[in-house]
Amino acid sequence: MNDSERRSALGDFLRKRRSSLSPDDVGLPVGTRRRTAGLRREEVAQLANIGTSWYIWLEQGRDVHPSVQVLESLATALRLSPNERRHLFFLAGESLPPNLSPQVEGIGLAYQRMLDDLNPNPAYVLGRRWDFVAWNDAADEIFSISEASPPHDFNLIWRLFTNPGWKKRFSNWEQTARGIIAEFHTASARYVEDSSFNGLIEDLKRVSPEFNQLWLLHQAPGSLEGYKEVEHPAMGHLEFDHITLQIPNDPDMRVMIYTARAETRLKLEKYLSSNEINSPAAP
Incomplete structure (x- = not known):
């Protein structure tokens, strides 16, 4: 991927992951009737403690560069699995940082x-x-x-x-x-x-x-x-x-x-x- 393709893929990944979650999944009130399934952009921004406009730019594939801390916040807000977290960092062009609170190691x-x-x-x-x-x-x-x-x-x-x-x-x-x-x-x-x-x-x-x-x-x-x-x-x-x-x-x-x-x-x-x-x- 070139940078533009990678940013576009990142935005698509964020949108799909957002649409797969409900307010109940993340502890938010359902509120008024929703026209589409999933979380709203402002709700994801709130959960990740980032600006709504800035999050929208990420979904739009604009030339913005989220920090490691922002990516970790998004991974938590969107309830990403370890594989999804790794994919998020790859699409953002960042090296995957260590998990500082690892679970007990084991294999299936x-x-x-x-x-x-x-x-x-x-x-x-x-x-x-x-x-x-x-x-x-x-x-x-x-x-x-x-x-x-x-x-x-x-x-x-x-x-x-x-x-x-x-x-x-x-x-x-x-x-x-x-x-x-x-x-x-x-x-x-x-x-x-x-x-x-x-x-x-x-x-x-x-x-x-x-x-x-x-x-x-x-x-x-x-x-x-x-x-x-x-x-x-x-x-x-x-x-x-x-x-x-x-x-x-x-x-x-x-x-x-x-x-x-x-x-x-x-x-x-x-x-x-x-x-x-x-x-x-x-x-």
Whole structure:
């Protein structure tokens, strides 16, 4: 889209979203009889605490530039879903800001089924702070994800720098750590007001000289994708092709997939099958 097309699309999106809401939906009195369905323009402006004329200009596709604060107010006033909020910012030509009051992170059943179907390829989902949100059996067997590591029980960064077993599993631990820390710098910059980020970083600085050293480098993020080697205490040397996918509903959540190479896949299939046979039956 050029700027004119984008502004026109923004106006169309606002009109359609406005027409889909009733006064009851947003806690306003119904008042006198309405000729058309939906909210009036002045009602949206009132809810978003912006001028009516200025809001009308937005719907008309005029060359006006709403701030991030105005866009957030419109997203709240129009009861936008996370996907709709992201679309609003895209049409307004603004980067999507972080959600400073995020809900508890989680995934739906469809995503968990996808992770399970990827077995014997290890796969897991990371949240905005690099906490493990979900995983499959293969990922748990290789990275022991379900074993909590206090005080940051399921945080990948914490384990990478404080768990000796994790360090042994990466053939090129320093290169892996450099890449992850560069990415984590970018994540933490989006959430400078999030105390959970600050607490994790301060705890890492206190217990890990290696983290301190890499954190101060402040290197630009590169690609975490590509060839990966993992040393497993039971299966031995494992080789993977690694990719990262973003979850559309939440751009701060990523799916990390390790596609096993031929020999590694055979090892994983045998190991997972053996564990299923030896595991106790459910009562």
